[in-house]
Amino acid sequence: MKHLTLLALALTLIATICLGAKSPYQAVLTHSRIRGRPHGPNVCAMHNIQGTDKKYFTNLQFTTDMYTDRANLKEEIDGPGSVTFFAPSNTAWSALPHEILDALVSNVNIELLNALHYHMVDRRLTSEDLKHGSSFTSMYQDFDVHIHHYPNGIVTVNCARLIKTDQHATNGIVHVVDRVITAISNNVHSFIDTDDDLETLRTALAAAGMTTMLESEGQYTLFAPTNEAFEKIPPDTLNRILGDPVALRDLLNYHILKHMQCAESIVTGMPMETMQGTVLEVGCDGDHMTLNGKAIITKTDQLGTNGVIHYINELLIPDSAKTLLELMEGSTVTKAQQMFVDTGLGPLLSGSEALTLLAPQDDAFKGSMTMDGEMKKLMNNHLLKTQLSSKSLYHGQELDTLGGLKLRVFVYRNNLCIENACIAAHDKMGRFASMLTVDKVLTPPTGTIMDVLKADDRFSLLTGALQTAGMTELMNQQKLLTVFAPTNDAFNTIPRPELNRLLRKSTTGPRHPSAQTTDYFPGALISQADVYWVKPMCSGADPQQRKELGSNLLTKIS
Structure with a gap:
């Protein structure tokens, strides 16, 4: 905490960098009234142009005096060479808690120097040098700063967004960022291992044998469900998944992206592939990052050496970890779901038998239904004896139902049908069974x-x-x-x-x-x-x- 506090102070001192002309140094040279010196803290100072009210933003005058005096950096900055500063904006500093700011002002020691050095790279780096996935050694104990340049043009350093780039000086460059950055020393799993709010997640990762992966090199994004998120799941469902290694691994992989995605890089909804193989819709709603349209992310951009963690307060369960009955929940087949339960077929749909459910949409049912023996037989004829996907069906194929009938498959140019009903939605592939949504209640033929x-x-x-x-x-x-x-x-x-x-x-x-x-x-x-x-x-x-x-x-x- 002491290290973090002094780091924040160091960057607070840089925070007064102004946001002026695109190329301050070039502006200085153009007007010849001010000549930049080859080295020194005032090479890009704020200067008034005589006879006008214009000022030229350069680099570090007041702030440089403060941090060089307090951290004994003046001699180093005045010397030869070039540096790159990633400097938080004024808004970034004002967002810091008061206790941190107070601690920064009152503490003067080697930690301040270390903190400032972490925000410096001992060479000139323009925005063109900041390539996606690149890392640069900082001036603090060779700790790296991590760069990501996203397809939408956003550039981040340690997940802090660059809001103004390429502020040139004779002895370096300043890139203004929107937050204070901190040194990263632990991997993603080490972060999880030390946070009590992630205790259940830690246990689940160990049970699934995924600890080593999150300790290894990589660029992961983990949407980490808190203990509270796990507690929201019905105990029977949670215990079933935790006791099934395949379902558990699918569930955890569904929370991990194959690349590092900082919160600052999200400006609109976009599908992102998970390690489970399906996609999450990652977007934003005002100031909140969203997952699948829900604002369930409670904390963002917790950095590790091999990725970033975003905390979420709801557990994400992929279809591949669900039973048939769970696949039907919250979809357009709730009437069919209730009919299966009412006819006593609920346990079958919650079991581990390989089946395919042909689930009629809600609007396929007309009027009230009598739950008698004939209705149960009808429901059984909507269950196939094996797990199939629509991609495996072909014209003329016959499918055996649990009710003892054979259903015929018809493949047309624009439709895939089974008897009188056609596929109306994408397949849902569950842990043991799959669900194909159809537009009608099946009426299998009983005569010529x-x-x-x-x-x-x-x-x-x-x-x-x-x-x-x-x-x-x-x-x-x-x-x-x-x-x-x-x-x-x-x-x-x-x-x-x-x-x-x-x-x-x-x-x-x-x-x-x-x-x-x-x-x-x-x-x-x-x-x-x-x-x-x-x-x-x-x-x-x-x-x-x-x-x-x-x-x-x-x-x-x-």
């Missing part, structure tokens, strides 16, 4: 096409025509067919004489799939690709009638 037609009074004329034409056997085959089925209303749009003539010809017309004719009952032509379609071109009909038939005759059923 002929059975479906017979059960619907709207198709009585079509059913009779198929029977008369000898196509009943075809409609009962266990093959993949598509039928464009004219309803009774569609038939009744045909003039009665023409309809009677067609129905009579249906007994003598061709029945083979390869038949080439248009003068027969408008039923289904059978192609070798198992696609069935209606030929609504009636013999003797005028063009207008045929057009009306083409637009009005057909109704698709599935």
Whole structure:
């Protein structure tokens, strides 16, 4: 703490650096009234131009006198050579607690010199030299200062943002930063190991065998859940994850980014890949850094030699550490979730069996549902016997359900469907099972096409025509067919004489799939690709009638 206090004092003394012209030294030379000296504390002083109210910002006059007097640095600065200062702004100093400022003023010893030296690099570094991931040896016991230059243009040193760069002097450069920087000596894990607020995290990291990783070289960002964050999780869920090495490692890796991300570098929301493989949405809301849209970060930019720690007060649980029932929480399938629980299938969805849940969206359910045996059977037919992703599905594939049925997969240009329901959202892959959200309640087929037609009074004329034409056997085959089925209303749009003539010809017309004719009952032509379609071109009909038939005759059923 003493070291930190004196460090803050050292930088406080630099804080009075003014923010003036872009290149002060060049301005000095241009006006010739002031000539910069090769060395010394006043080479870039604040000078009035005679006869005007203009001043030229240079570097360190009053502040230099103070810190050189107190830390005995005057001789060193007056000597030959060049240095780079990372100097906190006035606002940065005013943000320091009063007790630290008081301690800085009252203490004069070697620690002040050390603190000031840590903010100096003994060579000239322009902003172009500050490359992402680079480190430079400071003038304090060879401790490094760490530079990060982000894609959005923000540059940080030890996570302090550079707010004005390249303030030139004859004996060096000043870069103004927005906070006091401190020396870094411990790695990320050492930081965790000494903070009682991270005790549960420390235990979890040890159980997952991840301690060594956070002690090794790297550039990590750890969103560190506090003890309070772990306590918010239901005990059963937390104990399950802590007792499962795979789920625990996924959970912890979900809190770690593969690169160092200082809070000052975040100006807008952006997805960032975690070590678990999925992404976190890291953004900001006013003065607060956010994760997945939530302002749950309570402390930022706790630096280690191999990364940075941000404290969070909520535990982040990735899908890969969740059960099926947990995957359904907080999503658009809450009605389906409640139905599985009400039908007694909750324990199955909370277990470790490899399954795939086809979860209908909430708006797929109409009216109230009766929780009886048939409903449980329906829910079982939304559960597949193995864990799948939508990427593994292919056209014509058959999927076995826990209810004993086989569901067919249909792959179209813009849709992936299972029976009558299509995939409506991205997959969620859980610890043992996965969830595919679908847009409808599944109604698996229980009969042939002929059975479906017979059960619907709207198709009585079509059913009779198929029977008369000898196509009943075809409609009962266990093959993949598509039928464009004219309803009774569609038939009744045909003039009665023409309809009677067609129905009579249906007994003598061709029945083979390869038949080439248009003068027969408008039923289904059978192609070798198992696609069935209606030929609504009636013999003797005028063009207008045929057009009306083409637009009005057909109704698709599935």
